[in-house]
Amino acid sequence: MASLLDLLVAGLATGAIYALVAVGFTLLWQTSQTINFAQGEFVMLPAFLMLAAMHAGAPFWLAIVIGILLSMILLGLAFKMLLVDPMLRHGVLPLAIATMALAIGMKEAVKQFFSAEASPFPSIVPTNDISVFGHVISLQSLGVFVVAILAVMGLTALLNRTSLGHQMQAAAQNPTVARIIGVPVERMILLTFLINAVLVALASLLITPIYLAKFSSGEVLGQAAFIAAIVGGFNQVRGAIAGGLLIGVLDNLSAAYVSTQYRAAVPLIFLIVIILFRPQGLLGRSEERTV
Amino acid sequence: MSANGRYLRIAAGLVVIAALIAIPANFNRYGLFILSQWAVMTIAAMGLNLTLGYAGQVSLAQGAFVGVGAYASAILTTHGWPLPAALGVSILTSFIIGWLLGYPALRVQHHYLAFVTLAFSTLAFLVFRNESWLTGGIYGISNIPRPHIFGFATNKPLPFYYLCLGSLAIVSLAVWWLIRSPWGRAFMSLRENPLRAQSLGVDTRRYTLMAFAIGSALGGVAGGLYAPLTQYIDPVPFNLSLSLDLLMMVIVGGSGFFFGPFLGAMIAVLLPEWLRFTQGYYLMLYAIAVIVLLIWSPTGILGILDRFLANRRTKTASALRAVAKSRLETVQ
Numbered sequence: 001m002a003s004l005l006d007l008l009v010a011g012l013a014t015g016a017i018y019a020l021v022a023v024g025f026t027l028l029w030q031t032s033q034t035i036n037f038a039q040g041e042f043v044m045l046p047a048f049l050m051l052a053a054m055h056a057g058a059p060f061w062l063a064i065v066i067g068i069l070l071s072m073i074l075l076g077l078a079f080k081m082l083l084v085d086p087m088l089r090h091g092v093l094p095l096a097i098a099t100m101a102l103a104i105g106m107k108e109a110v111k112q113f114f115s116a117e118a119s120p121f122p123s124i125v126p127t128n129d130i131s132v133f134g135h136v137i138s139l140q141s142l143g144v145f146v147v148a149i150l151a152v153m154g155l156t157a158l159l160n161r162t163s164l165g166h167q168m169q170a171a172a173q174n175p176t177v178a179r180i181i182g183v184p185v186e187r188m189i190l191l192t193f194l195i196n197a198v199l200v201a202l203a204s205l206l207i208t209p210i211y212l213a214k215f216s217s218g219e220v221l222g223q224a225a226f227i228a229a230i231v232g233g234f235n236q237v238r239g240a241i242a243g244g245l246l247i248g249v250l251d252n253l254s255a256a257y258v259s260t261q262y263r264a265a266v267p268l269i270f271l272i273v274i275i276l277f278r279p280q281g282l283l284g285r286s287e288e289r290t291v
Numbered sequence: 292m293s294a295n296g297r298y299l300r301i302a303a304g305l306v307v308i309a310a311l312i313a314i315p316a317n318f319n320r321y322g323l324f325i326l327s328q329w330a331v332m333t334i335a336a337m338g339l340n341l342t343l344g345y346a347g348q349v350s351l352a353q354g355a356f357v358g359v360g361a362y363a364s365a366i367l368t369t370h371g372w373p374l375p376a377a378l379g380v381s382i383l384t385s386f387i388i389g390w391l392l393g394y395p396a397l398r399v400q401h402h403y404l405a406f407v408t409l410a411f412s413t414l415a416f417l418v419f420r421n422e423s424w425l426t427g428g429i430y431g432i433s434n435i436p437r438p439h440i441f442g443f444a445t446n447k448p449l450p451f452y453y454l455c456l457g458s459l460a461i462v463s464l465a466v467w468w469l470i471r472s473p474w475g476r477a478f479m480s481l482r483e484n485p486l487r488a489q490s491l492g493v494d495t496r497r498y499t500l501m502a503f504a505i506g507s508a509l510g511g512v513a514g515g516l517y518a519p520l521t522q523y524i525d526p527v528p529f530n531l532s533l534s535l536d537l538l539m540m541v542i543v544g545g546s547g548f549f550f551g552p553f554l555g556a557m558i559a560v561l562l563p564e565w566l567r568f569t570q571g572y573y574l575m576l577y578a579i580a581v582i583v584l585l586i587w588s589p590t591g592i593l594g595i596l597d598r599f600l601a602n603r604r605t606k607t608a609s610a611l612r613a614v615a616k617s618r619l620e621t622v623q
Contacts, residue, residue: 035402037535083582090589092402093349097542098585100535105578112571223413223531230406261421268410272395275407279399 006137007252013141014210015248016148020203021225022232022240023152024196030172030235031192034084035096038103039200040222045106046071046204047121047213048114060122068201076197080190103218110215118217123209144206151202152241155195159237168192224251227271233281242283308460315452323448327520329560330455331513334462336540336552338509343538344547345470346502347482348396352408354533355415356385356507360514361524362419365432374438374519381515382508389507393500412534419526431525435518445519455516462512467549469505478502482547543581545593554592 021043028034036042050067058066083102087095125143159165170178171188179185203221211217224247232243247267254266274281315326339353360381367377395407419426426432437445438454445451469475477498480488489495518524536559544555562580566573588595 035405083586086586087589093546094542094585094589096405097539098582100539101578101581101585105575105582108572108575108578112575223409226406227410230403234402262417265414265417268414271410272407275403276395276398279403 007256008249009137009141009145011249011252012245013144013148013248014207014251015228015245016145016152017203017207017244018221018224018228018248019152019241019244020148020199020206021221022228022244023155023237024199025225025229026234026237026240027172027192027196029229031168031189032080032084032088033092033095034088035092035099037096037099037222038106038218039225040218040220041103041106042071042075042197042200042218043204043207043221043225044213044215044218045075045110046201047208048110048215049074050205051119051121051213052114060124064124064205067205068198071201071204072194072197074197075200076194077190079197080193084193103222107215107218114215116215118212118214121208121213124205127209140210144210148202148206151199155199156237156241164191224248224267227267231267231271231274231281233283236281236283239281239283243281246282311456312453316449318449320448323452324520325560325564327448327452327455329556330452330459331516331520332537332540332560333552333556334459334516335510335513336537336544336556337462337466338506338513339537340506340541340544340546340548340552341466341469341478341509342502342506343541344551345475345482346478346499346506348393348499348502349401349405350392350408350503350506351405351531351534351538352392352412352415353506353510353537354529354531354535355412356389356510357514357517357533357537358415358419358526358529359385359388360511361518361529362426362432362514363511364515365435365518365524366425368436368438368519369432369434374440374515378512378515381511383511385511385514386504386508389510390500390504392507393503396499396503397496409531409534412531416526416530419529426526429525431523432518433523435522435524437519437522451520455520458512458516462509466509470549474498474501539581543584543591545591545597548591548593548597551591551593558592 021039025036025039028036046067049070050063053063053066083098087098123140125140127140130137130139159169167183168188168191170183171185175185228243228247229240233239250267255263258266315323335353335357339350342348342350363381363384364377367380368374392411396404420429437451440454443450445454477493480493481495481498485495540555540559541552543558544551563573563577566576569576
């Protein structure tokens with residue numbers, strides 16, 4: 001059995017990736033009431049875009065740039081224009097169903113046009129182990145954690161410290177008033193979709209070297225990010241970060257100490273308890289009931 | 292609606308029923324399997340339509356109830372129980388679990404409720420997979436017998452198809468009656484305005500739980516038939532994607548319309564089969580078709596029909612009004 005420290009580090013690393021995905025998820029919910037059931041597939045796709053670029057002969061760094069740009073176009077712009085915009089005014093549920101169909105379509109497209117097999121993916125952080133005070137720690141976990149946390153901190157700084165971020169928050173909280181005081185709400189909403197695309201591309205870049213690139217790898221990840229977003233607070237960016245880290249650690253610890261068979265059950269039971277007793281999430285604000 | 296339209300609708304219904312009975316008689320094994328699957332999935336989707344379409348409670352767990360029903364029926368029939376008795380247990384088990392799942396709905400609504408039921412669905416899958424002493428684990432349960440109904444053996448595909456179709460007919464009549472009863476109106480009042488319903492004296496608590504329990508029980512019926520249909524069950528078909536598929540069927544067909552689940556299940560079960568000639572692309576095309584349909588009509592297929600009929604009615608009414616007005620003017 002791995003030591004507690006190893007489990008914590010590995011848990012924090014996967015948790016940081018969950019946090020990235022969960023933050024994107026909450027951003028879409030806040031600005032445009034989109035429950036994106038394809039968020040896991042959104043993480044799966046950029047890895048394949050990067051692999052395709054590498055197969056075409058691009059070096060790794062260029063492939064990363066191409067992958068991020070393509071996912072901004074496909075998962076940000078096209079997703080908003082073609083799917084969300086026409087459906088938004090019809091309520092939450094049809095749009096959620098459409099994203100479920102999108103998830104099926106994306107999985108099948110990757111299976112058909114790329115491969116049904118898992119493909120290896122190069123890591124952007126070193127994969128060897130280092131020794132700290134006599135403990136062997138995976139440098140990859142540490143690197144993933146650092147990169148993901150830097151990204152999340154960058155995003156939080158953008159949201160809280162810049163005028164652009166304030167405008168985005170205003171657009172999310174009260175579009176009508178934001179429009180009155182001159183915030184370009186439409187552009188801000190588009191920006192959140194682009195940020196989500198960058199976040200999922202980054203998550204893809206970090207997680208794929210660990211779990212390999214496979215068309216179905218989004219399912220588990222999407223659900224974990226989902227749970228993280230709700231546990232932390234569906235309407236708060238910092239909630240999603242806390243939720244992601246918590247679920248990552250919980251997942252790894254329960255695999256070691258509860259049972260491998262029911263490891264997936266622990267976060268789910270946690271989720272049910274949270275929703276029933278604190279539906280706004282650990283750090284979330286409660287949503288007022290409208291009559 | 293004029294008397295003519297009413298007769299027309301009854302005639303159309305009879306033609307469809309006759310076609311469902313007569314045409315499959317020459318189908319091959321696979322065709323009958325797909326049609327039986329359509330009937331079974333329609334029953335499950337009708338249950339969800341009751342919970343979601345009429346009572347307005349989002350559930351992402353209907354697939355889990357199909358699983359509960361299927362396992363109950365598979366375990367009991369392989370131990371020598373007759374199917375009707377096993378089906379009774381399937382229904383009862385999913386009714387009780389559905390009732391319990393209704394309790395979260397008393398506290399949270401909409402997307403939170405969706406997430407609770409989603410978590411339940413995944414938990415149920417884990418139980419199916421891990422409790423191998425009961426469910427056979429990943430190896431599943433094989434050699435599930437098909438029943439004798441009133442002395443008729445249903446081992447062959449055709450009689451079993453008629454069994455599924457007959458069950459669908461019974462369930463349809465029951466649901467038709469239910470949504471026209473005061474219960475149906477109470478369910479709809481939960482969907483439209485729970486606070487107002489409560490102030491008018493509707494026991495919203497009881498009806499919310501009932502909406503879940505009855506919808507889930509229909510999922511149990513579908514599962515109870517699914518097990519003898521495939522004669523082998525393992526946990527995989529009952530994972531979260533079945534729940535999502537059933538939800539898609541209800542929304543695509545038209546949530547809150549009686550015939551919605553029939554059409555939705557037709558699209559989800561039959562459309563992929565019709566698209567098989569495109570080989571690897573069929574599920575992709577299916578996904579695109581669903582997205583395009585939802586963009587075009589978020590209320591589903593029957594939503595299109597509904598809008599068309601409403602349009603025509605407004606046109607007829609305004610034509611009548613114009614005639615009456617011109618008559619009035621000539622009199623003056």
